Amino acid sequence: MASERAARTVVVTGSSRGIGKHIATRFAESGDNVVVCSRTIEDCERVAADLEAEGHSVHPVEVDVSDKESVENLVDETVEEFGRLDVLVNNAGINIRGPAEEMSAEDWQTVLDVNLTGVFYCAQAAGKQMIAQGDGGSIVNISSMMGSMGQQDRTPYNTTKGGVNNLTRCLAVEWAEHDIHVNALAPGYIMTEMVEQAQEDAGFDQQDVRDRTPLDRFGTVEEMANCVQFLASGDNFVTGEVLTADGGWTAFGWGCKDD
Ligand code: NDP
Numbered sequence: 001m002a003s004e005r006a007a008r009t010v011v012v013t014g015s016s017r018g019i020g021k022h023i024a025t026r027f028a029e030s031g032d033n034v035v036v037c038s039r040t041i042e043d044c045e046r047v048a049a050d051l052e053a054e055g056h057s058v059h060p061v062e063v064d065v066s067d068k069e070s071v072e073n074l075v076d077e078t079v080e081e082f083g084r085l086d087v088l089v090n091n092a093g094i095n096i097r098g099p100a101e102e103m104s105a106e107d108w109q110t111v112l113d114v115n116l117t118g119v120f121y122c123a124q125a126a127g128k129q130m131i132a133q134g135d136g137g138s139i140v141n142i143s144s145m146m147g148s149m150g151q152q153d154r155t156p157y158n159t160t161k162g163g164v165n166n167l168t169r170c171l172a173v174e175w176a177e178h179d180i181h182v183n184a185l186a187p188g189y190i191m192t193e194m195v196e197q198a199q200e201d202a203g204f205d206q207q208d209v210r211d212r213t214p215l216d217r218f219g220t221v222e223e224m225a226n227c228v229q230f231l232a233s234g235d236n237f238v239t240g241e242v243l244t245a246d247g248g249w250t251a252f253g254w255g256c257k258d259d
Contacts, residue, residue, distance in 0.1 A: 007057070009082040010232070011035040011074065013065050013122055014092030016043035018192035019142065022221035023089055023228050028056035030229070033082040037061040037074055038092065057082075065092045065118030066110075075125040084133055087232045088126035090119045090164075091142040095194060097201050100155040108156050115160035116167070123171055127180060136179030138232040141168050142224075143184040145246040153202070161186070165242045172240030181239040183231040188246025190219045214248030 009032065015024035016038035028034045028051045036044045036051075036058055044060035051058040059081045063074040078085050094114045096107045123139055130137035146154060147161030165184055172182040189195060189209045195218075199205065210216050227245050231238065244250055 005031075007031050007033055008086035009033045009035070009078060009084050010087040010089065011037065011078055011085060011122075011126065012089040012091055013063065013074075013118075014038050016040055016047055018194060019187070019190055019221050019224050020089070020091035021047055022225045023091060024058075025051065026222075026225035026229060027087070027232075028054075028058055032087075033057045033059070035059050035061055035074070035078045035081070037063045039064050065090075065122055066113035068121050071118075071121040071125050074122070075129050079129060085126055085129045086137050088122060088137075088139045089142065089228060089232070090122050090139065092118060093142065093144075093194075095154070095157045095198065097153045097157070097198070099153060103155060111156035111160055115157065116163045119164055120167060123167070123182070127171065127175055127178075130180050131175070131178050134178075136181075136234060138234045139171065139180065139182045140228050140231045141182070141184040142228075143168070143186040143242060145186050145188045145244055145250050147186055147242075148244075148250060168242060169240045176239060179234075181231075181234050183238060183240070184242040185224065185227050185231060186242050186244040186246065187224055188213065188219055188244075188249045190221060190224060192221070212249060212252070213246070214252050217247065219245060219247055 010027045012020050012024040014020040015036040024034050024036050036047045038044055041062035048058040048060040061074050061077050064070045096111050119141055141164050143164045144161040146158040147165045168182050168184040
């Protein structure tokens with residue numbers, strides 16, 4: 001009979017809503033100890049309370065990933081609560097859209113601070129803890145299919161996601177000797193508040209996305225959680241990889257399906 005896997009301790013940043021909430025929920029349902037965190041502690045407490053009511057082991061923490069001290073506190077609280085840290089999912093992310101020639105220095109910096117520096121701070125603090133534990137670990141960075149393409153009005157977002165892809169490769173190479181697997185997931189369009197906002201700002205509708213996606217639909221938060229489970233498992237010889245989950249968008253390349 002196969003032996004049961006020991007519970008891992010998992011931190012999912014930006015897990016108060018959207019994709020992160022579902023990634024955290026899936027780990028909790030798999031029997032892992034989960035830290036739910038974002039800038040809004042009330043939302044994290046609500047997510048944690050719902051999961052705890054179902055018998056899962058969850059701890060809410062307030063964190064701003066762009067603040068190094070706040071990130072170090074996140075890892076300290078995780079270790080205080082659960083004794084160790086096995087998996088980090090760097091999911092927190094933001095988007096500020098606008099023409100490159102008009103982008104303010106402040107908006108540019110804000111997106112870099114959260115989407116790229118924040119991923120580095122979290123990986124650094126978690127990696128230090130995993131190295132000290134001495135028995136490996138997994139880091140999954142939530143990138144985007146936009147990280148490997150250009151698009152109008154998305155310069156900081158796409159640039160940071162491209163940076164996350166190469167940060168993933170660098171850390172995978174550097175921490176391989178500690179058996180820490182570092183991978184990225186690059187989703188296509190998933191319907192969350194971030195995409196609802198983008199729809200409002202850019203005026204595209206759901207049909208525009210479907211017309212450009214070979215699988216003819218949006219991806220789901222459950223599908224993203226499936227991908228993260230695979231990448232976080234650490235038993236697959238995969239590290240330094242960017243897994244694209246976009247319904248064929250980037251494979252397709254140009255035009256609309258019916259052209
Ligand atoms: P949402 O806007 O729905 O959720 C973002 C989450 O990040 C929230 O929990 C938010 O909570 C948290 N967050 C934002 N800033 C910070 C910060 N500075 N520190 C800590 N937490 C923060 O986004 P999605 O669920 O749509 O996106 C999640 C990730 O997936 C992002 O990295 C995004 O770029 C990526 N992605 C999303 C796609 C999509 O189609 N939805 C496609 C490709 C990639 P709070 O505001 O309380 O801090």
